[in-house]
Amino acid sequence: MRKILFVDDEPNLPQELSRILGAICNDWDIKYSNNGPDALDLLESENVDVIVSEMRMSAMDGKELLTQVREKYPEMVRIVLSAFSDHKAIMRTVRLAHQYISKPCDAEILKTMIERAFVLKTLLKNQKLRRLISRMEAFPGLPATYARITELLHDPETPIQSVGKVIAEDIGMTVKILQLVNSAYYGIARRVAGPEEAVVFLGLDTIRALVLTIGLFSGFEESGIPKAMVEDIYRHSLKTGTLAKAIATKENMHKDQVEEAFMAGLLHDLGKLVMVHNMPDHYGQLLQATLDKNLPIQDTEMEIFGATHEQIGAYLIGLWGLPDSIVEAVAFHHFPCQCPTAVFDALGAVHVADAMAHVNPQSGGDTHGHRLSMEYLERFGLTDHLDGWIDLALESHE
Ligand SMILES: [Fe+2]
Ligand SMILES: [Fe+2]
Incomplete structure (x- = not known):
């Protein structure tokens, strides 16, 4: 049974939540604490999946509580439930919470948010990696x-x-x-x-x-991380995002989908950055070996880490509440046929753009063993669009 813990010192909250959530979530075991220390006590004996906490509480504020939860139970999904006017409280927890919801809370939104956390678990089965990702606050940039x-x-x-x-x-x-x-x-x-x-x-x-x-962003420390490798991922990601946007535009996608194609393209290899930042030596060697031997990167990732960069990236952005279409595009960018969605949208544009952006124009070779899925294009009757997309790729390369 899914266990959710609500922490709030508002006396009416338990009744209010059980009234709105009880009717729609029969398979949730909902627990309540009206202060941080009690919540921590409860967590010692109960296996909780998701914690939803108010920020302003007298005995221990939400920031302190969530800091301890992150340390002791890194895999637990942390959601902040706070009054909309309390903008400062949100800013204080911007490093700690995976998602935020304002009071009075919409039961359907909260339900979707929590259920999504469970769906994501099936996407990334490796618990060690889930813990590692749940602890991440932000990414250092270039x-x-x-x-x-x-x-x-x-x-x-x-x-x-x-x-x-x-x-x-x-x-x-x-x-x-x-x-x-x-x-x-x-x-x-x-x-x-x-x-x-x-x-x-x-x-x-x-x-x-x-x-x-708040100092949420920073440039990464060059000493620990191979700079050229990170720059390569950034360059490739921006190239994929720009090309995915151009393909989406050429395919007359809706303006929002065009923007999603760009986002998904920019973020599609985020999982590689997660690994580079957390295990620079290990992942660096893996990247180099796949490049040298021209092997499909997912096979090596699966063998060594028990998960691929698609799964890792999709888990993180899903946990952080980005739109499903982007999570999907990131999760299936190498194998789009595995995606249950049956339209050519951001995922399709990213898949094509990624395959083209990985092609080395000098050798004509595929530098990461990433292949365009003709089966996927045939599914939508789009194989004759290829020439037009190649022209876009060449233009963007110039
Ligand atoms: Fe990739
Ligand atoms: Fe890629």
């Missing part, structure tokens, strides 16, 4: 990009569009900004797909606070 964004934000005259453009080139900043803006805390009906739109939505003050005060 040092030069970080320096650029800091400089822009220090200048009071900087237009918000310039900030959005720099963020849209950075995988780490993009995924974190999208986590925030897509959260139910902001209560927006339509999901914001692109980072430039997200920056406008959050406003420059929030972005300044995140970058300059």
Whole structure:
């Protein structure tokens, strides 16, 4: 049975939640604590999957509670439930929580959020990796990009569009900004797909606070991580995102899908960055070996880590609440035929763009053994579109 723990010192919460959730979630075992210390006591004896905590509590605030939960039970999904006006509280927990929801909470949204956490578990079966990912707060970016964004934000005259453009080139900043803006805390009906739109939505003050005060982003330490390898992943990701966007546009996809194709392309190999940042030596050797031998990278990843970079990346962005279409595109970008969705959307554009972006124009070889799935294209009757897409790839290469 799925076990969910709610922590809030509001006396009416237990009745209120059991009333709204009890009717729709028969298979959940819902527990309540009205303060942090009691919640920690309960966690010693109960195997809880998801914790949903208020931020402002008298005995121990949500930040302290979630910090301890992250240390002791890294795999537990951490959701912040807070009053919408309490913007500062959200900023304080931006490193700690996987998702946010505002009060009064919408039962359906909360239910979807929690159920999604269980679906994601089936996507990444390796528990050790799930723990590692659940502890991640943010991604360090390229040092030069970080320096650029800091400089822009220090200048009071900087237009918000310039900030959005720099963020849209950075995988780490993009995924974190999208986590925030897509959260139910902001209560927006339509999901914001692109980072430039997200920056406008959050406003420059929030972005300044995140970058300059909270120090959420940083440039990675060059000593521990092979710089050329990270730069390679960044270059390839941006290339894939740009090409996926061009393909989506050429296929007359809806404007939101075009933006999703860009996002999914930018984030599709995020799992590689998770591994590079957490196990630089180990994963670096693996990448080098697959390049030297021209082996499919997933086979080696599966053999060594028991999971592929698609699964790792999709798990992280799913946990952080990004839209399903992007999670799907990341999860199936190498093997789109395995995806249950039966339309050619962001996933299709990313699959094609990725295959083309991996091709080495000098040798004509495929540098990561990534193959275009003709079966997938045939499914949608799109094989005759290939020439047009190749032209787009050549244009973007130039
Ligand atoms: Fe990939
Ligand atoms: Fe790729």
